[in-house]
Amino acid sequence: xxxxxxxxxxxxxxxxxxxxxxxxxxxxxxxxxxxxxxxxxxxxxxxxxxxxxxxxxxxxxxxxxxxxxxxxxxxxxxxxxxxxxxxxxxxxxxxxxxxxxxxxxxxxxxxxxxxxxxxxxxxxxxxxxxxxxxxxxxxxxxxxxxxxxxxxxxxxxxxxxxxxxxxxxxxxxxxxxxxxxxxxxxxxxxxxxxxxxxxxxxxxxxxxxxxxxxxxxxxxxxxxxxxxxxxxxxxxxxxxxxxxxxxxxxxxxxxxx
Numbered sequence: 001x002x003x004x005x006x007x008x009x010x011x012x013x014x015x016x017x018x019x020x021x022x023x024x025x026x027x028x029x030x031x032x033x034x035x036x037x038x039x040x041x042x043x044x045x046x047x048x049x050x051x052x053x054x055x056x057x058x059x060x061x062x063x064x065x066x067x068x069x070x071x072x073x074x075x076x077x078x079x080x081x082x083x084x085x086x087x088x089x090x091x092x093x094x095x096x097x098x099x100x101x102x103x104x105x106x107x108x109x110x111x112x113x114x115x116x117x118x119x120x121x122x123x124x125x126x127x128x129x130x131x132x133x134x135x136x137x138x139x140x141x142x143x144x145x146x147x148x149x150x151x152x153x154x155x156x157x158x159x160x161x162x163x164x165x166x167x168x169x170x171x172x173x174x175x176x177x178x179x180x181x182x183x184x185x186x187x188x189x190x191x192x193x194x195x196x197x198x199x200x201x202x203x204x205x206x207x208x209x210x211x212x213x214x215x216x217x218x219x220x221x222x223x224x225x226x227x228x229x230x231x232x233x234x235x236x237x238x239x240x241x242x243x244x245x246x247x248x249x250x251x252x253x254x255x256x257x
Contacts, residue, residue, distance in 0.1 A: 002089035007033040015221040018230040025237045038250045044085045044102045045070035071253040072110045083140030087206035097121030097134040101174045136204045142240045144209035149216045156203045161228045205232045210240030
């Protein structure tokens with residue numbers, strides 16, 4: 001886990017009936033934030049079982065080389081990836097949803113961005129309740145801008161505010177691959193048979209930036225007039241770009257190209 005509580009302060013606000021969380025790096029906790037982050041990042045790029053198998057059969061150097069083929073070399077992709085990784089970790093730690101698929105495992109090329117909804121959180125169907133989905137847009141930017149937040153809002157409102165059909169199909173297929181057949185079946189049933197209603201969907205906008213996201217996220221939530229429950233999470237680390245570089249240097253990423 002990224003263990004946000006160990007290194008960040010969290011201010012919660014109600015904006016237009018929706019939730020705004022402002023997370024900021026706690027004074028003196030830089031090393032904790034660094035260590036917790038590098039502990040979770042590699043597993044978002046490669047399955048621990050695959051790394052362990054290579055380590056056992058081919059040795060430490062081969063395992064490290066395998067991981068380097070997964071890490072992006074470009075700073076902008078590293079930034080975007082870390083935003084999505086933080087969003088996924090936050091979902092699992094702080095919400096009723098889980099992010100069961102680490103989609104970077106299936107990236108075609110380490111320096112190519114992946115398309116589709118950034119993250120989809122799922123709350124499984126149990127005790128007579130329907131499956132629920134959390135549609136997430138994650139944005140990482142040194143200086144978060146109104147344009148970036150507006151772009152995220154357009155994406156959240158796309159597909160009638162529901163998760164994109166191809167994103168749900170991707171998740172269901174990947175869940176089958178990793179052996180979570182029951183959850184895959186739930187996703188497919190909701191998408192292909194039962195249908196998904198507005199009360200089964202929530203939205204999250206997650207930002208990771210060097211500047212203060214408060215005003216931008218507050219304005220976005222204040223202007224939202226749709227039917228879907230919203231939450232916005234703004235994580236701020238003032239030395240955003242240097243933090244990203246330090247993480248990928250620590251995990252053995254190649255120099256930016």
